[in-house]
Amino acid sequence: MTCEDVRRFIPLLQYGEISFDEEESVHAHLAACTACADEMQREQTIHRALDHRELDPSAFFLRNCRDQLAGAIEAERAQAPRYATWWQGVTAAFSGSAFSFSFVRPVGALALIALGFLGARMMPLGGPLGIQSAGLVDPANARVRFVEAGPRGGVQLVVDETRQRVISGRLDDSHIRALLLSAAKDPNDPGLRGESMEILKSRTESDEIRNALIYALQHDANDGVRLKALEGLKPYAAAADVRKALSQVLLTDANPGLRVQAVDLLVQNPNEGHIIGVLQELMVREDNPYIRLQSEKALRQMKASIETY
Amino acid sequence: LDGKIGAIALATQTAARMDEAALIRAAQKGDAAAFEQLVRAYDQSVLRLALNLLRSQEDANDIYQEAFLRVYRNLNSFRFDCSFHTWLYRIVTNLCLDHLRKRKVRKEEPTVITTSEGPLDRMDNVPEERAHGNPERKLLSNELKGRLEQVLAGLTPRERMVFEMRHYQGMRLRSIGEVLGTSEEAAKNCLFRATQKLRAALGDLV
Numbered sequence: 157m158t159c160e161d162v163r164r165f166i167p168l169l170q171y172g173e174i175s176f177d178e179e180e181s182v183h184a185h186l187a188a189c190t191a192c193a194d195e196m197q198r199e200q201t202i203h204r205a206l207d208h209r210e211l212d213p214s215a216f217f218l219r220n221c222r223d224q225l226a227g228a229i230e231a232e233r234a235q236a237p238r239y240a241t242w243w244q245g246v247t248a249a250f251s252g253s254a255f256s257f258s259f260v261r262p263v264g265a266l267a268l269i270a271l272g273f274l275g276a277r278m279m280p281l282g283g284p285l286g287i288q289s290a291g292l293v294d295p296a297n298a299r300v301r302f303v304e305a306g307p308r309g310g311v312q313l314v315v316d317e318t319r320q321r322v323i324s325g326r327l328d329d330s331h332i333r334a335l336l337l338s339a340a341k342d343p344n345d346p347g348l349r350g351e352s353m354e355i356l357k358s359r360t361e362s363d364e365i366r367n368a369l370i371y372a373l374q375h376d377a378n379d380g381v382r383l384k385a386l387e388g389l390k391p392y393a394a395a396a397d398v399r400k401a402l403s404q405v406l407l408t409d410a411n412p413g414l415r416v417q418a419v420d421l422l423v424q425n426p427n428e429g430h431i432i433g434v435l436q437e438l439m440v441r442e443d444n445p446y447i448r449l450q451s452e453k454a455l456r457q458m459k460a461s462i463e464t465y
Numbered sequence: 466l467d468g469k470i471g472a473i474a475l476a477t478q479t480a481a482r483m484d485e486a487a488l489i490r491a492a493q494k495g496d497a498a499a500f501e502q503l504v505r506a507y508d509q510s511v512l513r514l515a516l517n518l519l520r521s522q523e524d525a526n527d528i529y530q531e532a533f534l535r536v537y538r539n540l541n542s543f544r545f546d547c548s549f550h551t552w553l554y555r556i557v558t559n560l561c562l563d564h565l566r567k568r569k570v571r572k573e574e575p576t577v578i579t580t581s582e583g584p585l586d587r588m589d590n591v592p593e594e595r596a597h598g599n600p601e602r603k604l605l606s607n608e609l610k611g612r613l614e615q616v617l618a619g620l621t622p623r624e625r626m627v628f629e630m631r632h633y634q635g636m637r638l639r640s641i642g643e644v645l646g647t648s649e650e651a652a653k654n655c656l657f658r659a660t661q662k663l664r665a666a667l668g669d670l671v
Contacts, residue, residue: 167660171631173638173653201671202663203632205609210633213512217522221512221529225504228530229537233497404523 157181162192166199220400227367235338327359337368346378353381357388366392370401379411386417393421403434412444419447423454432460489549493540500540504533507550510634511557518561518629520614528564532557547643554644558626565622609670616666620659627655 162185168174169182186193213221302314325332340352353372360366365388372385386405392398405418419438422431435451439462442448455462485506491499511532515525535556543552617625626645630636631652636644642652 164657167657167664168653170660171638171656173631173656198668198671199660199664202667205613205667205671206632206663209610209613211513211516211520213509213516213525217526218509218512221526222504222508224526225508225530225533226501228534229497229500232534232537407523 157185159185159189159192162186162189163195166192166196169196170199170203220397223397227364228371230364231337231341231368231371234334235341327355333359333362333364337364340368340372346376346381349376349378349381350384353384353388357384360388360392366398370397373401374404379414382409382411382414383417386414390421394425399425399431403431406434406438406447407441412447415442415444415447419450423450432458436460436462485549486545489540489543489545493543500537503549504536507553508533511553514557514629514634515561517633518625519564524564528557528560531560551640551643554630555646558630558644562622562626565625609667612667612670613663616663620662624655624659624662627652628659631656 162182165174165178165182169179174182186196300313300315304312306312323332323335327333327336336352336356339348340356342348349372353369356365356368360369369385369388373382373389376382376385382405386402389398389401393402399422402418402422406415406422409415409418422434432455435455438447438451439455442451452462485503488499488503492503508529512525512529515528516522519525519528532553536553543549617628620628623645627638627641630641630644631638638652638656639649642649645652
């Protein structure tokens, strides 16, 4: 094995990624060749240097990530319960195990009665298999789930229908709240998100609602919705999760109006270590003179340097 | 004795895999506790990978959230034709690669900045991540640290990814290839190129 071969193998040897025979040959060569042995030592020094730069997420950081994920998943779950198949969803709704809405059973029973009644009305008199006319459903509001060819050219379809219902209730009702939280994340309708946010922001004493507001503040694409979320979070400007979201707004939000409000809220309670880094970063990248002024003032109050060097 | 220990280890691994399969099936049926257990089994290593790759807590958190939300949304499409670890890491590495590529395009500020007192890693301002600070770390010359960061930032996203997974996550090249949808040999070449670049850039300092 030549010196060139050995030097090619050295980095892979460090990772134990060469074969047993190759490793034997490399070690035999290193024992006899000082230049390659030096090269091996250099490689080991680089490895140690690399090891020292490794970052381990702190327990606090991990917990924050987990909490945020739990909130996001809860919001998803509120939006649409997940089942392996659509049929599981139907059965779960009626079994009551996965879907705890107590009103589902009576409503389901009534729906079945209504379906039977309608079915009887719609069934053609001479149809032995009960294959119905497709005129029953509006194709724009329906989704075909299952299709089966019937005898004599007929066809049987299983269809999900979307129907509008008016539901009234108070925000104390968890079902109403879940629907509102779901509407607050509707990706297709910023108006609906804004209206939902307007209602939700009056009930920020609930963790669930506060998390939804924080999520909207950080992720909603619409400036108006983010602004409403920020307004709702104002009473909690001293809470760690809210401050974290405000810091993110300050550093990443493109809307200067939101950034101005965020800096005002953050500097109300400036005596925190992590805020210094955010404010110093702002001094480097922020163009808005008011935000720069507020940041500078807060940094001076905290006796921190104005910029990072 | 070795044989006995090996058998016990194999049995433990098999049991763990069976437990995981049961957890996945339960989570697929909508069991929230099972999903949480699955997340907790992997989330620390996912977060560590993202944090070390991106050197930013905010970006690492974004990757974490997006990866596990995708897992949540798509768990029903997981068909056990690869390990859950491989499936999850495919999602995570794709997200991280996208992020690294965007960073290259945007030419974002590197984590290392040059100051009058030499290169400074901005991640050093992040509170000490380990439970006990490592005094040896402080002895490492600023110049070497700075140079390391610069070289790593200069690697291609794929080289960086392979390097991180091999060096910091301790994954075998075969698994890395599987995750990245490439061969073990291609992953090995990537790792080799990354180490060559490191050696070339740091040669005069070590």
